[in-house]
Amino acid sequence: MSQNRFSRGEGPSQRQLRVGELIRRTLGEVLGRGEVHSDALRAMSITVGEVRVSPDLRIATAYVLPLGGKGADEAIAALNRAKGELRHHVAQAVKLKFAPELRFMIDETFDRIDRTRALLADERVQRDIARRDDDDGAEG
Incomplete structure (x- = not known):
């Protein structure tokens, strides 16, 4: 019986790490240049510390923190409202079969x-x- 390599408790694959880093860089650039049509996001400086991607590359969880750590809840809410537009930017930059669903969490x-x-x-x-x-x- 073959064993699923994801059930053995191993860390992320090289592909997951590579895709996560590409998404992290893309989100950082898009947010930094203010390319999102959101006044709330343009008013904030948000750092994308890490992006973890599921083994099937369909879900990407971005760990973010607003500058100074203040307004974290507002930042998450604004990112969630702009999720579709951010996903579009990610899909253009990272050529995958499916554009990953974006989820945002506070980077602790x-x-x-x-x-x-x-x-x-x-x-x-x-x-x-x-x-x-x-x-x-x-x-x-």
Whole structure:
């Protein structure tokens, strides 16, 4: 019995990564140049951090964040209203059999980085790191 390569928990394929990056770049350029007929989107500066594409390339989830992180809900709502026009731009730039359905989510990468830095800066963590370094030095 053959095994579906997507059921083994592997990461995205090279094609998914390549298509995701093309879509990310296209969305970033379209939003940056203000090519969307939306006053709300033209008034915002939105960063497209990552685009993840489903294995069948029919769904593309864009992780976005407005400049400064403020107005995230408004940005998602404006992107969803302009979804059809953005999909048209993506279809022109990325030649696929089907134009992927676009979904938008807030990019929480920077929040996670800040939380990680705060954890690493905690005095108890620093004490544990120093203790481990002392233990490693004693064994050598």
